[in-house]
Amino acid sequence: MLPWLFLGFAALLVATAVMVVVHRNPVTSALFLVLSFCSLAGIYLLLQAEFLGMVQVIVYAGAIMVLFLFVIMYLNLQHDVETGAQIAVRRGIGWMVGALLLLFGFLLANRGWAPGPVAAQLPAQDGGNAAAIGRVLYSRFLFPFEITSILLLVAMVGAIVLAKGRPASESEGA
Amino acid sequence: MSALWNNEVFQVAFWAFVKVMIILNTLLGVVTYLIYAERKICGHMQARTGPNRVGPFGLLQTPADVIKLLLKEEFTPAGANKILFHVAPVLAVFPAVATFAVIPMGPPPMFVATDINVGLLLFLAMSSIGVYAIVLAGWSSNNKYALLGGLRSSAQMISYELAMGLSVIPVIMHSGTMSLVGIVQSQAGTYRPFESLPFALPNWGIFHWYLLLPFAIFFITMFAETNRAPFDLPEAEGELVAGFHTEYSSMKWSMFFLGEYFNMIIISSICVTLFFGGYLGPGPAMLGIVWYLLKLFVILFIFIWVRWTLPRLRYDQLMNFGWKVLLPGAVVNIVIATVWLYWRANG
Numbered sequence: 001m002l003p004w005l006f007l008g009f010a011a012l013l014v015a016t017a018v019m020v021v022v023h024r025n026p027v028t029s030a031l032f033l034v035l036s037f038c039s040l041a042g043i044y045l046l047l048q049a050e051f052l053g054m055v056q057v058i059v060y061a062g063a064i065m066v067l068f069l070f071v072i073m074y075l076n077l078q079h080d081v082e083t084g085a086q087i088a089v090r091r092g093i094g095w096m097v098g099a100l101l102l103l104f105g106f107l108l109a110n111r112g113w114a115p116g117p118v119a120a121q122l123p124a125q126d127g128g129n130a131a132a133i134g135r136v137l138y139s140r141f142l143f144p145f146e147i148t149s150i151l152l153l154v155a156m157v158g159a160i161v162l163a164k165g166r167p168a169s170e171s172e173g174a
Numbered sequence: 175m176s177a178l179w180n181n182e183v184f185q186v187a188f189w190a191f192v193k194v195m196i197i198l199n200t201l202l203g204v205v206t207y208l209i210y211a212e213r214k215i216c217g218h219m220q221a222r223t224g225p226n227r228v229g230p231f232g233l234l235q236t237p238a239d240v241i242k243l244l245l246k247e248e249f250t251p252a253g254a255n256k257i258l259f260h261v262a263p264v265l266a267v268f269p270a271v272a273t274f275a276v277i278p279m280g281p282p283p284m285f286v287a288t289d290i291n292v293g294l295l296l297f298l299a300m301s302s303i304g305v306y307a308i309v310l311a312g313w314s315s316n317n318k319y320a321l322l323g324g325l326r327s328s329a330q331m332i333s334y335e336l337a338m339g340l341s342v343i344p345v346i347m348h349s350g351t352m353s354l355v356g357i358v359q360s361q362a363g364t365y366r367p368f369e370s371l372p373f374a375l376p377n378w379g380i381f382h383w384y385l386l387l388p389f390a391i392f393f394i395t396m397f398a399e400t401n402r403a404p405f406d407l408p409e410a411e412g413e414l415v416a417g418f419h420t421e422y423s424s425m426k427w428s429m430f431f432l433g434e435y436f437n438m439i440i441i442s443s444i445c446v447t448l449f450f451g452g453y454l455g456p457g458p459a460m461l462g463i464v465w466y467l468l469k470l471f472v473i474l475f476i477f478i479w480v481r482w483t484l485p486r487l488r489y490d491q492l493m494n495f496g497w498k499v500l501l502p503g504a505v506v507n508i509v510i511a512t513v514w515l516y517w518r519a520n521g
Contacts, residue, residue, distance in 0.1 A: 027255075027258075028258075031258075031310075050290060050291060050292045050295075051292055053292075054296055054298075054299050055295070057302070057303065058295065058298050058339075061299075061303060062299060062302025062303060062305065062335070063302065066305055066306070066309065066328060067332075069309055069313075070328065073309075074325070129291075130352060
């Protein structure tokens with residue numbers, strides 16, 4: 001049963017990811033992205049990474065994509081109607097990157113790449129994998145973890161500075 | 175037939191289906207009389223009698239209303255995005271129903287549909303999916319009042335979701351698990367906060383001092399997450415007509431209504447599970463469901479009580495309160511609870 005579920009989620013993931021790129025309406029594109037995040041969460045669940053699956057839904061589908069939708073709706077982008085030379089260049093680059101990725105995929109498939117056993121060793125079931133992730137995060141990956149938190153803090157301060165704008169006295173002089 | 179019956183996958187699916195049907199139909203019944211209770215209680219608060227015409231004591235009022243809604247015209251605005259307009263009401267109901275899979279309504283395994291080790295996260299994930307119903311309903315109606323209502327409401331829900339997510343962290347640290355059954359079982363037994371107390375309290379989350387502030391924050395965010403008064407700005411009828419569901423009629427509108435009541439039940443169940451010992455209570459274990467329902471109904475009554483007592487907040491007050499009071503409060507409490515729990519374990 002599990003392989004079939006995996007195939008179903010994987011097919012949904014690929015199909016929705018393609019629709020994100022192909023669809024003309026930005027709101028619908030964003031919603032397809034939400035759907036693809038949810039099917040990715042489904043795949044995490046099948047890999048017994050329940051914590052990761054739930055966090056995927058909470059953070060990406062629940063927080064980030066809602067903000068995306070917000071921006072799209074506020075700007076009221078109805079349809080993508082970009083044309084001209086610039087879009088042609090962009091499209092060309094897109095095709096090139098896509099071809100490279102396809103080549104990469106073929107290489108992987110040729111080398112007999114396939115999903116192995118679910119996990120080398122399953123995390124202890126009593127604490128669940130949230131405990132296992134926490135233990136690894138605060139020991140082996142402590143440094144990257146702290147760096148990430150500083151990065152987020154910097155982004156937050158930057159956002160506040162940008163949102164506040166210049167003080168009134170300065171903008172009068174300018 | 176017996177080969178099919180002995181198939182393990184089939185059995186899992188079959189019992190899951192049975193449990194889903196039982197839960198769904200019971201929920202619908204509870205919602206029917208929750209609506210009746212809301213109208214009765216608000217009536218008595220305003221010195222009226224409330225519904226009393228259809229059936230004895232007006233008990234058949236809600237079924238009559240449902241039939242009326244079913245028979246009404248289903249109207250879709252010409253400028254609406256047809257698909258999303260239909261998807262939004264479904265999304266309003268689905269997350270609440272999905273969350274019920276992990277709520278322990280009585281001692282496991284009989285009264286728990288499924289116990290997963292991230293049950294609490296599933297609740298948070300589903301409540302964050304619930305925001306989409308309102309955003310999409312507001313946007314797809316192609317109506318400026320609906321859009322404003324939808325944006326307001328989603329901004330409110332995102333802000334309060336953060337505070338809610340942070341307020342449950344001390345509970346997780348206290349019980350050491352994210353499984354809702356585990357959280358309930360960690361509250362078993364009695365507890366004496368200090369020696370001079372003449373009687374022992376039940377070991378519920380609410381009686382531990384470092385879980386008091388999380389409870390207060392969770393309790394406030396409960397109202398905001400279900401879009402109920404005093405946080406019902408999305409449907410502030412004086413400013414926004416009916417908010418995000420302005421353009422909805424007939425059963426589609428009642429799906430939003432149903433979703434609101436489902437969410438109330440869900441979030442009250444989570445509150446009972448986290449802070450009031452869930453199905454725990456004196457007597458044999460089978461009485462668990464009675465205790466759970468009793469606690470649930472008390473919280474639901476408070477929901478209704480608050481709605482008909484407090485006036486609506488202003489939008490900027492709401493946002494300020496969420497970001498400048500609840501969020502820092504929840505963060506500070508995490509620090510305090512962490513230090514206290516570490517000190518008690520190692521000090």
